Amino acid sequence: MKKKFYLLLLIIATAFSVTAQEQKKEEVCYNPNLVKDTSKKSIKSMAYAIVNGDSIKINYHSPGVRKRIIWGGLVPYDEVWVTGAHDATTVEMPKAFVVNGKTIPAGKYAIFTIPGKNAWTVIINKQWQQHLATEYDEKEDVVRIKVKLREISHTERLQYFIEPAKDNDVKIAVAWEKIIVEFIIKIK
Numbered sequence: 001m002k003k004k005f006y007l008l009l010l011i012i013a014t015a016f017s018v019t020a021q022e023q024k025k026e027e028v029c030y031n032p033n034l035v036k037d038t039s040k041k042s043i044k045s046m047a048y049a050i051v052n053g054d055s056i057k058i059n060y061h062s063p064g065v066r067k068r069i070i071w072g073g074l075v076p077y078d079e080v081w082v083t084g085a086h087d088a089t090t091v092e093m094p095k096a097f098v099v100n101g102k103t104i105p106a107g108k109y110a111i112f113t114i115p116g117k118n119a120w121t122v123i124i125n126k127q128w129q130q131h132l133a134t135e136y137d138e139k140e141d142v143v144r145i146k147v148k149l150r151e152i153s154h155t156e157r158l159q160y161f162i163e164p165a166k167d168n169d170v171k172i173a174v175a176w177e178k179i180i181v182e183f184i185i186k187i188k
Contacts, residue, residue, distance in 0.1 A: 032062035032157040040066065042085035049162035051170050051187060054094040058111070058172070060084035062157045070177040075115055080123070080133045083113045083174060084158060088130040091172070096188040099124060100145040103188065112136060113174075113181070119148050120181050145183055152180045 029035055032043045042061035049056050063085040068074050075081055083089050088110035095106050110128040114121040126140040158176040165171045165184060173182040 028059075029062070031159065033155060033159055035157075040064070043157065045157075045159070047160035047162045049164065049170070051162075051164050052168065054187065055092075056094070056162050056170065057092040058089065058160045058162060059092075060089040060158070060160055061086040062159060063176075064157050065154075065177050071115060071179065072117075077116055078114060080112050080114055080136050082130075082132045083111055086131065088112070088125075088128055088132075089160070090128045091124070093185075093187075097170075098186040098188065099143045099183070102143045104142050109142060119146050121145070122147055122181070122183050147181050147183050149179050149181050151178050154178055155180075 027044070029043050029045045030048065032045045035043060042063040045060055045062040047058040047060075061084045071077065089112075090108055091111055092108045093104070093106050097104055097106075104124065108128050110125040110130060112123040112125055112133060114123070122145050124142045124144075125136065126142055127135065127137065130136065152175060155175045155177060158174065161171075161173040161175070163171045163173070168187040170185050170187060171182055172185060173180055175181075
């Protein structure tokens with residue numbers, strides 16, 4: 001009887017342990033710059049907005065500056081970058097949307113960029129299941145747009161923003177270190 005009781009306790013404890021680990025894996029940070037930054041790791045993060053009743057999500061990993069040279073150092077100029085860390089940054093759109101005059105069907109896409117000293121190229125790519133930019137293929141690009149960058153005050157952790165703009169426009173921005181890059185999408 002005692003053996004069965006202890007076996008039952010072990011099974012229950014294991015189940016709680018596995019559930020707690022799964023919950024911890026799924027935790028997402030909506031503002032990595034409000035978290036006490038004690039981790040050297042990139043934080044799993046998400047930008048989320050509801051625009052005209054539809055949810056838009058950007059999933060990414062947020063690296064920290066940590067006194068490193070970011071632009072032209074950790075992130076080289078003129079090379080495709082995952083615009084985050086680890087897996088490709090993804091954007092999920094519930095409806096068709098327009099970027100730079102091109103209509104893109106609803107779905108999940110990867111966001112890559114090519115940082116430059118004065119302007120960046122923002123890339124929306126069909127292959128969203130990628131690690132870093134090692135599997136990136138330009139043939140899978142849906143659209144590329146040139147955007148200007150702006151200087152801002154220091155942002156320790158990379159962060160994406162989704163903000164409703166006029167009409168059905170949505171502004172997507174990414175800020176890190178002392179740079180912010182923004183582009184507009186129109187929801188169909």
